[in-house]
Every structure is written in C-alpha cells, then in structure tokens.
Amino acid sequence: MSRLAGMTRAAALALLVSAPASAAPARLKVVIAGLEKGRLPVAGAFCAPPSLPPAAHDISPAVAWSRGPPGTKSYALIMTDLDVPRDLATLNAPGVVIARSAPRMSFIHWVLVDIPPTITHLAVGEESGGAGRDQHALGRTDHGVRGANVYSGFYPKGSPLAGTRGGYDGPCPPRNDLKAHRYQTRVYALDVETLGLEGEFFGDAALSRMKGHVLALGEATALYGP
Numbered sequence: 131m132s133r134l135a136g137m138t139r140a141a142a143l144a145l146l147v148s149a150p151a152s153a154a155p156a157r158l159k160v161v162i163a164g165l166e167k168g169r170l171p172v173a174g175a176f177c178a179p180p181s182l183p184p185a186a187h188d189i190s191p192a193v194a195w196s197r198g199p200p201g202t203k204s205y206a207l208i209m210t211d212l213d214v215p216r217d218l219a220t221l222n223a224p225g226v227v228i229a230r231s232a233p234r235m236s237f238i239h240w241v242l243v244d245i246p247p248t249i250t251h252l253a254v255g256e257e258s259g260g261a262g263r264d265q266h267a268l269g270r271t272d273h274g275v276r277g278a279n280v281y282s283g284f285y286p287k288g289s290p291l292a293g294t295r296g297g298y299d300g301p302c303p304p305r306n307d308l309k310a311h312r313y314q315t316r317v318y319a320l321d322v323e324t325l326g327l328e329g330e331f332f333g334d335a336a337l338s339r340m341k342g343h344v345l346a347l348g349e350a351t352a353l354y355g356p
Contacts, residue, residue, distance in 0.1 A: 156199050158348030160317050163192035164254060170301060170313060170354045176281070177302035190240070190257035190298035191352075195250050198319025198346050202247050206318045206325070206340060207274075208333050209240035211301065212351075213311040221304040230309040238333035239313065240298040241277030244324045249273055257298040268296035268330060275324075277331050294330050301354035310355035319346040 164171060170191065172178050178187035193207065216233040220226050242257065252273065268276050276296035285292040303311045318340055325339040 155344045156319075156346035158198065158317055158319060158346050159196040160315060160348040160350040161194045162315055162350045162352050163194065165191075165352050168353055169310075170352045174300045175302065175354060176300045188258055188298075188300050189255045190252070190300075192254040192256075193252045193315055193317070193350075195317040195348060197250055198247065201321050202319040202345055203323045204243070204247055204320050204325075205245035205249070205274075206243040206320060206336060207240065207245065207252070207315065208238060208242075208318075208336065209298070209313055209315045210333070211237045211239055211280075211303075211311050212314055213303075213309055215304065215307065220306070222306055226306055228304060228307040228309070232309070234309075237280040239279050239281075239300060240315075241279060241331075241333045241336055242274040242297070243277060243327060243336050244270075245274035258300075268294060269328070275327065277327065277333060277336055279332075282330070282332075303355045308356060310353045312351050313354060314349055314351045316347060316349040318344050321345050 162170075164174075172182065173187050173189045174191050176188045195205070198205065213234045214237045215221060215228050216235045220228050220232070240257065242252075256273065257276070268278060270276075278294050278296055279299050281291070281299045282294040284295075301311060301313060320340060320343045322343050325336060327335060327339060
C-alpha cells in the first residue's frame with residue numbers, strides 16, 4: 131500500500147465502505163480457511179518478503195459460507211481492510227511511525243458478485259494467481275462477476291501491474307504502522323440473480339445495488355501486520 135499516498139483524498143474517500151441497509155437479515159456462517167492463529171498467511175499478502183517469488187503470494191484464501199435462506203438467488207462477497215490510516219501521507223513515510231490509535235478508514239480488496247446460489251465455497255487461489263501477474267480480468271467467471279479492487283489505478287502507466295485490477299489482491303499494510311490490520315470478508319445472500327453490474331465497478335457500487343435485497347449476511351475477519 132506504499133503508493134496510496136499518491137491517491138487523492140476524494141478517490142480514497144470514494145472507497146469507504148458502508149453496509150447496505152437491510153431489515154434484520156438472517157446470519158450466514160463464514161469461514162476463511164488457512165489462517166495462522168487468526169492471521170492471513172504471507173501467501174495471501176500482496177506485499178510479501180522479497181524472498182518469496184511472485185507466484186507464491188497474493189493468493190486468495192479459501193472461503194466457505196452456510197447456505198442462504200429460502201429465496202436466495204445469488205451471493206456477493208466483499209473483503210475490506212478496516213484499518214487503513216486516514217492520513218495517506220504517513221504511509222511508509224521516512225521517520226514516521228503510525229500509532230495504533232491513528233484515525234482509520236476502509237479500502238476494499240476483493241469484490242465478487244452474482245455468485246450462483248449453488249456455490250457456497252471458493253477454493254484457495256480461485257480468485258488470484260500471484261502478485262507478479264498482469265492485472266486481473268474483470269467480468270464474469272463460472273463462480274461470479276468480478277469487480278475492481280483498491281489497487282486499480284494504483285500503479286503508474288507502463289507498470290505490468292497498472293490498470294484496473296479485478297478479483298483478489300491481498301494485504302499490503304504500511305511498514306511503519308504499529309497496528310495489525312483487520313481484513314473483513316462479508317458474504318451476502320441476495321434475493322436477486324444479478325446486481326446488473328458490468329465492466330469497471332467497485333465495492334461501493336455493489337453495496338448500493340444490494341440495498342433492499344439482503345436476505346442474510348455473515349462475516350469473518352483475519353489479521354495481517356505486526
């Protein structure tokens with residue numbers, strides 16, 4: 131997340147997450163597999179030690195959830211870093227230490243909508259293939275429609291990582307942050323087959339389209355960082 135400081139405040143605030151309005155939805159049980167004492171392994175991180183080859187990290191974790199209530203026609207999944215420092219100028223700034231108490235905001239790392247109602251599990255790596263690859267493809271897969279994540283537009287033109295990135299891109303908390311970041315994975319059971327989203331769309335658009343359609347939701351949270 132070392133280049134977040136280059137984002138405009140307006141762009142950053144546009145990625146803030148708010149839960150969709152829903153009248154007392156039922157609960158889903160959500161499980162993130164492969165955690166190490168509640169933490170995402172380094173294989174799930176976007177930023178990893180240089181000793182790890184690109185294909186050995188930024189691997190999406192396996193996620194499973196309980197079946198939605200009657201009337202469930204699709205699922206949506208959104209993973210959010212809840213603890214991005216609000217002052218982007220402090221990220222990896224020389225001589226600066228970000229306190230655990232520093233104000234925080236949320237960035238979305240993974241958006242998948244229109245998941246068929248027959249699917250209640252995503253296998254490890256199903257939404258990724260390693261941080262060194264070119265940008266992920268947006269759009270329809272056999273397990274849902276990928277939205278764009280926070281790394282879209284993050285890298286300069288000419289970088290192999292530049293452009294819109296869909297699917298999963300994992301943690302990259304600032305090196306100078308004392309707080310372990312919480313990565314919240316929420317799964318929503320919806321009463322519509324599709325949210326009607328195409329092309330480049332972000333988590334805020336998905337959350338907006340979900341309003342009034344959430345039958346059930348659940349979440350699981352993993353840590354990454356110091």
